[in-house]
Amino acid sequence: MQNKKITIIGAGNLGRSIAKGIVQKNVSQASDITLTKRDTASLDDLLSQGYKVTSSNTEAAAKADVIILCVQPNQLTEVLDELDDVLNEDQLLISVITGISIAQIAGQINKALPIVRAMPNTAIAIGESMTCISSSSKEGLAVCKQLFDVLGKTLIIEEDLMQASTVLGASGIAFFMRYIRAATQGGIQMGFDTDDAQLIAMQTAKGAASLVLENHSHPEVEIDKVTTPQGCTIEGLNEMEHQGFSSALIRGIMTSYNRITKMKSTKDT
Ligand SMILES: NC(=O)c1ccc[n+]([C@@H]2O[C@H](COP(=O)([O-])OP(=O)(O)OC[C@H]3O[C@@H](n4cnc5c(N)ncnc54)[C@H](OP(=O)(O)O)[C@@H]3O)[C@@H](O)[C@H]2O)c1
Known part of the structure; x- marks a missing residue:
């Protein structure tokens, strides 16, 4: 994961926690992480700690190796519509969004990039998350597991156990x-x-x-x-x-x- 550029779309409770955990556990430097939010005024603290922040999802996603979707479920369609133009097949898309399947996400984008579903918890901010992961992409699973393994414990599960x-x-x-x-x-x-x-x-x-x-x-x-x-x-x-x-x-x-x-x-x- 070292030197990978990570973009977190949706810098709310969980998005911020993931960003903090990644830096605290030395997975990446703050300068390799970009967080997005429509209203970035509340992200000044992250900016002063070296993270990049922007309200432009497309700008942030275009230069990322890994994109983590952290918006609310009802905000996802708008985000995917925006990202579709800039996503490419060398990137990894991770969704932590509750209740949205990999098939639903794949159905909204026109690029065949690997998609992984991850369900962490807020203890990720201190590197103590329990994160369940699911994907049909072995490579995607491996990268996602590598990321979340340092942020607590991970378990690879079948997607139908994601709600549980x-x-x-x-x-x-x-x-x-x-x-x-x-x-x-x-x-x-x-x-x-x-x-x-x-x-x-x-x-x-x-x-x-x-x-x-x-x-x-x-x-x-x-x-x-x-x-x-x-x-x-x-x-x-x-x-x-x-x-x-x-x-x-x-x-x-x-x-x-x-x-x-x-x-x-x-x-x-
Ligand atoms: N909290 C948990 O313990 C937990 C655990 C596992 C999974 N989840 C899932 O993780 C997701 C995020 O949860 P959360 O608790 O972090 O929610 P949250 O605090 O409401 O954060 C969502 C963030 O997305 C931003 N956002 C909304 N529309 C956007 C857009 N078009 N582009 C960029 N950013 C946008 C919002 O800021 P603006 O309004 O300023 O844009 C907000 O900061 C949810 O789907 C939730 O189901 C949460």
């Missing part, structure tokens, strides 16, 4: 945040001030995920290690289950999934 990966990985950030917030509130009720309670909740959540990731173990194995017979942990855990903890999470995930699969074109995650 959006719920589990992208919406998942919100679900885990709510756990952290609830745990913090419990901590405050027990006597910690907010910052201390939140620090304990955050680091414990990170530690729990890291234990499973690094030990390649199963969550239940790690649970068994901390549940002493007749102890406080098992009593609390069982009460959470009596109140429907696992069930509420699965039902919430499935409600999001049912929603996303019913959307014709997904407005947001």
Whole structure:
């Protein structure tokens, strides 16, 4: 990826996060990244950090090796109409747009360039994204994986699992945040001030995920290690289950999934 020119069309929440992650992890220099947006006034901070910014999608895309589409689904048609004239077959087009298939994108452009669909999450800004990737282009997949591998973890999936990966990985950030917030509130009720309670909740959540990731173990194995017979942990855990903890999470995930699969074109995650 070194020395590749990357253009991000749509410098919103995710576009900015991707740009920051790419530079933080030394994949490219800020000067090799161009971000576009119709109103560039809010991009002064990026400009001062060495990124290129412009409101011209065609100018930015014409000189790029990799173009990442980061606009909202309902903004895509207009963008592809514009880009069609400047795209060429040596470029790679990556779309992170929710709910728009590779076939839909290919159907709107007249160039046979490789198209990859990627579903990262906002932790990409600190190089900790979970990014699911799909494409029929092996070469496109390889370049895209190389890019997102340094920005967290990647998984190559079939395209029909993209909606599910959006719920589990992208919406998942919100679900885990709510756990952290609830745990913090419990901590405050027990006597910690907010910052201390939140620090304990955050680091414990990170530690729990890291234990499973690094030990390649199963969550239940790690649970068994901390549940002493007749102890406080098992009593609390069982009460959470009596109140429907696992069930509420699965039902919430499935409600999001049912929603996303019913959307014709997904407005947001
Ligand atoms: N946020 C997430 O966690 C997440 C995760 C995975 C995938 N996604 C997907 O990623 C996409 C972007 O999400 P987001 O949260 O970053 O949305 P966002 O904050 O609304 O960003 C979209 C950006 O696109 C710009 N834009 C709109 N029309 C444009 C055009 N014609 N040319 C150039 N730029 C244009 C907008 O700025 P102007 O109005 O100034 O042009 C805006 O900055 C969505 O499709 C979303 O489904 C998001």
